[in-house]
Amino acid sequence: MKKFAVVLSGSGVFDGAEIHEATLSLLAIAQAGAAYEIFAPDIQQHHVINHITGEEMNETRNVLIESARIARGKISPLSSFDATAFDALLFPGGFGAAKNLSTLAFEGANCSVNMDVKKAIKAMLSAKKPIGALCIAPAVVARVIQGVIVTIGQDKGTAEAIEAMGATHLNSDHGEVVEDSDNLVYTTPCYMLDATILDIYNGATNVVTAIMDSLK
Amino acid sequence: MKKFAVVLSGSGVFDGAEIHEATLSLLAIAQAGAAYEIFAPDIQQHHVINHITGEEMNETRNVLIESARIARGKISPLSSFDATAFDALLFPGGFGAAKNLSTLAFEGANCSVNMDVKKAIKAMLSAKKPIGALCIAPAVVARVIQGVIVTIGQDKGTAEAIEAMGATHLNSDHGEVVEDSDNLVYTTPCYMLDATILDIYNGATNVVTAIMDSLK
Numbered sequence: 484m485k486k487f488a489v490v491l492s493g494s495g496v497f498d499g500a501e502i503h504e505a506t507l508s509l510l511a512i513a514q515a516g517a518a519y520e521i522f523a524p525d526i527q528q529h530h531v532i533n534h535i536t537g538e539e540m541n542e543t544r545n546v547l548i549e550s551a552r553i554a555r556g557k558i559s560p561l562s563s564f565d566a567t568a569f570d571a572l573l574f575p576g577g578f579g580a581a582k583n584l585s586t587l588a589f590e591g592a593n594c595s596v597n598m599d600v601k602k603a604i605k606a607m608l609s610a611k612k613p614i615g616a617l618c619i620a621p622a623v624v625a626r627v628i629q630g631v632i633v634t635i636g637q638d639k640g641t642a643e644a645i646e647a648m649g650a651t652h653l654n655s656d657h658g659e660v661v662e663d664s665d666n667l668v669y670t671t672p673c674y675m676l677d678a679t680i681l682d683i684y685n686g687a688t689n690v691v692t693a694i695m696d697s698l699k
Numbered sequence: 700m701k702k703f704a705v706v707l708s709g710s711g712v713f714d715g716a717e718i719h720e721a722t723l724s725l726l727a728i729a730q731a732g733a734a735y736e737i738f739a740p741d742i743q744q745h746h747v748i749n750h751i752t753g754e755e756m757n758e759t760r761n762v763l764i765e766s767a768r769i770a771r772g773k774i775s776p777l778s779s780f781d782a783t784a785f786d787a788l789l790f791p792g793g794f795g796a797a798k799n800l801s802t803l804a805f806e807g808a809n810c811s812v813n814m815d816v817k818k819a820i821k822a823m824l825s826a827k828k829p830i831g832a833l834c835i836a837p838a839v840v841a842r843v844i845q846g847v848i849v850t851i852g853q854d855k856g857t858a859e860a861i862e863a864m865g866a867t868h869l870n871s872d873h874g875e876v877v878e879d880s881d882n883l884v885y886t887t888p889c890y891m892l893d894a895t896i897l898d899i900y901n902g903a904t905n906v907v908t909a910i911m912d913s914l915k
Contacts, residue, residue, distance in 0.1 A: 494710065494711070494718075494768060495710070495768030496768070496771050496772075497772070499768075501771075502710075502718055502722060502768060502769050502771075503722050503725070503726075503771075506718060506719050506722040506723065506896075507722065507726070509719070509896050510719075510723065510896050510897070510900055513895060513896050513897050514897065514900075533764055533767075534764065534767035534768050534770075534771070534772050535763070535764055535767045535772055535774065537772070542758070547751070548749055548750065548751055551749075551750035551751045552710060552711030552712070552715075552718060552750050553718050554750075555712050555717075555718075555719075555750070555890075556712075556713075556750050556751055556753070558751065674771075679729060680722075680725050680726050680729050681726070681729050681730065684726055
């Protein structure tokens with residue numbers, strides 16, 4: 484049975500992992516007949532956002548502990564990730580990818596990427612194992628893998644930041660997957676477009692299917 | 700287009716709405732060609748649980764604000780729910796149903812039910828409109844609708860509490876729906892059994908399908 488490592492960045496679109504993208508990634512993996520384990524970095528969130536008002540709350544939350552809400556408690560610190568134990572690595576989106584896994588939301592093309600995230604991506608790249616990323620997460624992958632080809636949909640500012648990192652951005656529509664077959668990187672826009680939950684299910688399913696096909 | 704009201708109870712299985720059940724309910728509704736709006740009571744959570752350790756955290760969180768994480772910000776206080784605007788009412792599970800929507804987790808068969816939850820259920824019952832509930836949430840419905848027939852799976856203690864409320868409990872397996880066609884109440888066990896995310900998707904889909912069939 485093929486095994487995915489899924490990396491979360493909190494729990495909630497505005498300060499963590501996008502919950503629909505995360506949940507539907509897990510569903511897509513299970514429907515493909517594969518298994519998953521869930522990881523997140525054991526760090527403080529950049530901030531906590533009230534998801535009704537969009538305002539910052541005077542609180543601190545931990546990315547690993549909040550991600551455990553999506554994982555129903557079955558989660559490990561990303562520092563313990565071992566690429567030899569997995570066939571694929573998958574990053575759902577949400578602002579957590581741009582605020583907790585990296586500083587993309589604040590520093591754009593010059594952002595730094597969390598050390599454990601960088602290590603996990605590089606380990607999979609070296610092992611020639613596939614990496615999937617949804618929504619804004621492809622920009623984080625682009626910051627780590629020089630010259631990778633990805634999509635985040637059609638957002639001009641983010642696409643320009645990705646190109647400024649030395650990567651190639653291809654525009655895409657709902658559910659479409661951009662495949663970089665040299666680097667084995669599979670990306671899809673999800674909620675970076677004005678999408679419905681049906682589009683997210685299609686996007687997650689299509690990325691997981693492309694990854695499973697690459698493993699045949 | 701048929702329209703569901705989905706009632707959440709926070710965001711995270713141990714102190715709020717179960718995230719997979721909530722997300723996959725939304726997916727099932729969209730896949731059935733129906734629309735949804737999301738509601739939650741504007742109250743403090745009973746407590747906040749660290750989802751890795753299971754221990755209580757020294758924090759307070761609001762049920763409506765945390766539910767907004769699953770709803771991506773598009774959510775209304777349950778006090779504003781108007782039964783005339785909807786075709787069906789749906790309660791995903793999670794301990795939030797037993798801790799925030801009611802006091803079931805602490806008082807069993809003698810529990811009280813949040814006023815807005817009670818009002819919403821009674822309004823739908825009076826209007827002869829269907830109500831769905833997953834996981835532990837059927838026990839909350841059983842406390843409001845005298846003599847209703849529901850399932851929460853096979854948990855003996857909870858089944859006995861439901862019977863002690865004057866309701867009827869029928870055992871069920873993964874994905875099965877118990878239909879009470881007099882009261883138009885549709886329930887399925889989801890994570891009240893030792894289930895996978897595939898079972899949750901089946902359970903949510905089967906409840907939504909049964910409700911859609913009842914609306915024909």
